[in-house]
Amino acid sequence: MTRDRKPPAINNAVPTQASRTKLNRRKFLAKTGGVLAAGAFGAVPLRGWAADPINIGALYPTTGSMAQIGTGCVAAAKLAVDMVNEAGGIKSLGSAKLNLIVSDVQSDTTVTRTETDRLISGNKLSAIHGCYASALTLIASEVCERAHVPIITGSSSDQLNKGRSYTFTPFARASQFAKAQLQMAKLVSDQAKVAVIFENTAFGTSTSNGLKELAPGEGVEIVMFEPYSAGFTDASPLINKVKASGANTLFSLSYLNDLILIVRTVKQVGLDIAINGGSGGFVMPDFYKNVGKAAEGLQGVAHWNHDVNEDAQKVNAEFKKRTGEFAFEYAGGLVAQTFMLADALERAASADPKKVREALSTLDVSSGYAAMAPGGKVKFGPDGKNVYGRPVGVQWQNADLASIFPKEDARAPLMKT
């Protein structure tokens, strides 16, 4: 059973009243929740006949600038919960069903803080997952840390693994992405000459500096390193410079609109260069829709891809049926995360968030939906990082993302462009 939550706006405005209404609401929910549950499970008159559902909080931006991706995440979260429940729920808790409680963080850091607070104080939660964007997840994980509720996330910021014991990150970290990108440059040519262009913002500058530091260790030569102003009207002068640099691979650390212009301009110039667009918006179905055929052969990195194993392909097929799009990295990763939570709940035999955290910290899976990740194994280190986590190099082939790197995860050969 899933339930979207739309709390009254007044809780935002008057904090003192908020705490009062919360207490009332908890009682209210306990009463009405029972009645509702009775209705849902075929009018069983007594609570406790069916096992109490286990509440999982989901924090995603379903409005605002990240709404589209956030909505996709919620669709994946619902799919995952349905899959767990259809398989019989959590058996050690009397086949209890998972109950997803979605909260909209509105693509905004301030809202994320209040919404996370509200979600935790207003519901008896066993765990939370969210929030897609690292900037939002950093805030939510802080709140979770204080409230002692475990949060599991596909966000990639390395910051998430610092000073937190309730945050779990089963997938590759941002620092690993940079390394993978550099190694992929060597797929194209033994003498990798890379042009790095990045927008002159915090995101572009920090990511590009990471690349620059790692490049010598990976045997990759950076022949051009150029910041540009985001939101330009014309990419031609920039591509002119790339052409003059003699690079054979282009790393473009850009948001979608600039990247679209850059890719189109490279095609117009007729420049023979491999493009690596990194992660984020680049590995979303929308990118291909916007760029079209010009996207064929473009490379990127992801923390999950739908061809990684058979289970992932099953998830992908079901996600496609529900939404019409292939399961993007975060959506697929989210299904795996839900199964990690289910595994932890099963072993904890308790819905208590602290016990769930304990069980998560000793998670060790190498098969099933919980393990569908590049590397195929999940086990958390003391910093909440999956010790086996690694990114997968992908390439747009025939309007789909194919895994091409590293060798162990490659499911299709590199398409030469």
Place this chain on the structure above:
Amino acid sequence: MWETLAQAVINGLLIGGIYALVSIGVTLIFGVVKIVNFAQGEFVMIGMYISFFLATQFGIDPLVSLVVSMPVLFLAGVLIQHFLIRRVLGPNDMPQIFLTFALSLLLLNLSLMLFSANYRTVHTFYSDEAWHIGGLYIPVAKLIAFAVAMALSGLLWVFLHTTDLGRAMRAASQNRDVAMLMGINPNRVFAVAFGTALALAGAAGSLLMPFYSAYPFVGQVFVLMAFVAVVMGTLGNVMGALVASLMMGIAESLGIQFVGADSGLIVVFGLLLLTLAFRPSGLGARRGR
């Protein structure tokens, strides 16, 4: 070296054509109605969305949808002039500034609500095509946009110089009070000027669509350059705005090419400051004034 230079000039000139359509609109409104239209960029955005939806819903090529976006925005301009701008014209500038600024914010947020913040692109068969001449290349979509922009600017020039209405607009632009004394109906002239300016913005939107993404904030990108060109080309001077826009495009392109990819705007504003220092009323001003 000369090849890179020539390519940079071509790139700048082509994008300058689009800047010209936006800035001519701004300067026309300023010249005739004597107000600054801060919402001009948003009308470019609306032109883009019109072309986008015509292309995706009915399969109409963005360039063909020019015949829809221009009349629609002309009509919108006449209505806005009649119902909004006309009521705030007067000795005090503040209401006018707030009106067009509010219009800009309203349209921006309305489109965020209606169309979301996603980038929308249209693919045409010429979108990714380019002509290669020697070591140089000319993107087809941009060349078409440039050519149509120049043709429209030429048509406007002919209209302003050969028709009664055009002469009336120029008269109103040179001296509004005397023009009115000569029997020119200001409301009619203002409405046509505002409508024409918005139609040009709509044209810019349709011409951009084959090679640029539509999103609610897209107008802001182009309106900044348009304002610089309007000031540089002398406020109210259509030919000045056209020449200045092309110069801006070239300056930006050369800046990115030879100074740094994040320095395009630095060169543009440097050029503006230089112009203002030596010719305070802009390039289009008559000598001795």
